[in-house]
Amino acid sequence: MNADLVQLHEKARAALDPVHYDYYAGGVGDEVVLGENEAAFRRLALLPRVLRGRSTRAIGVDLPGGRLDLPVLIAPTAFHRLAHPDGELATARAAAAARTVLVSGVASTVAIADVVRAARAVDADAAVWFQLYPHPDEDVTECLVRRAERAGCTALVVTADSPVFGRHRRDAEHGFHDLPPGLAAENMRDLPGSPPGHVRDIEMSPLASWAHLDRLRELTSLPLWLKGVLHPRDAVLAVEHGVAGIVVSNHGGRQCDVAPAAVEALPAVVDAVAGRVPVVLDGGVRGGGDIALALALGAAAVGIGRPVLWGLAADGETGVARVLDILRDEFDHVLALCGGRHLADLTRDLVVTRGTGVLARCG
């Protein structure tokens, strides 16, 4: 892991209530996948190309829903005001200043309209995407979609890996079930079927299906991303159901503990999708080398979850900005060392498995 990010992580750990630190840091079950997400990157290496004589590099990428100045977006994570009083407002400002996308979650402690307003105050063109779970009550889902549209979000991200909540041992041991007084999942306030001012629970829908995704597609003209895909056949189905992009993710090791590391699932999904839509990878990305590996394996960009929470807890907006700066700088440096000028120079033939010298298998 990048040493500057390690320092920010340590500062965040010291600043956070240990219960909230464990909520952010923890994973499902025995936390096997949590560890594997990072460990799998350490098992991979990149073969640099030499004598390519390039002095500048282009690292921006256009995705359905917005342009990223660096191939890193902020994955949706819940409850930023547990980390810092400014919460998602700080995250949104830092993302906008770095000219990248914040995927703002339904489980946000600031309402989506205020999140987008904060981003646009920094950059009038800032792209904020809205993430939601298919709610069992489709009127609630529709209301959330309309709120995101009215707020000015430029894409919707539907998280599909959570038909039920993952069981997090650390939270159970702490008895952490509710937000502290004064904090709420603000997007869940004033929804259909609830009295004025009431904040509904975030619910998972064990019945969520491809038909729900189709209805969402009919509901909105926003580009629709599907997050939490690991099986290549689901990736094909997602394309057939009209998604604009796919996020290969195991939810940062917080849902299914027998799932593979996200980066290990990536090549097969990329092959199945065959360039029809972009594929983003999240889970365990902790430095410029990890970004380069994911892109070489076919990701258009990566998402980061916990590093942003550590930056936020350590230093608010400045801390999140620092995380993005560190990753931008280190990725650009790795690209230079690999003889790359464009993201397209990162190709799968550069990736080998450490200790074997064997080309990484394509799934």
Ligand SMILES: Cc1cc2nc3c(=O)[nH]c(=O)nc-3n(C[C@H](O)[C@H](O)[C@H](O)COP(=O)(O)O)c2cc1C
């Ligand atoms: C504390 C926390 C809360 C999260 N909340 C959500 C969420 O509300 N919706 C969602 O789709 N993913 C959520 N995720 C998963 C992230 O979007 C992302 O998949 C994951 O954090 C990436 O792994 P990383 O933390 O190793 O970068 C959450 C992750 C964490 C750590």
Ligand SMILES: CC(C)CC(=O)C(=O)O
């Ligand atoms: C509120 C939760 C559903 C947020 C989440 O997805 C998580 O904690 O992993």
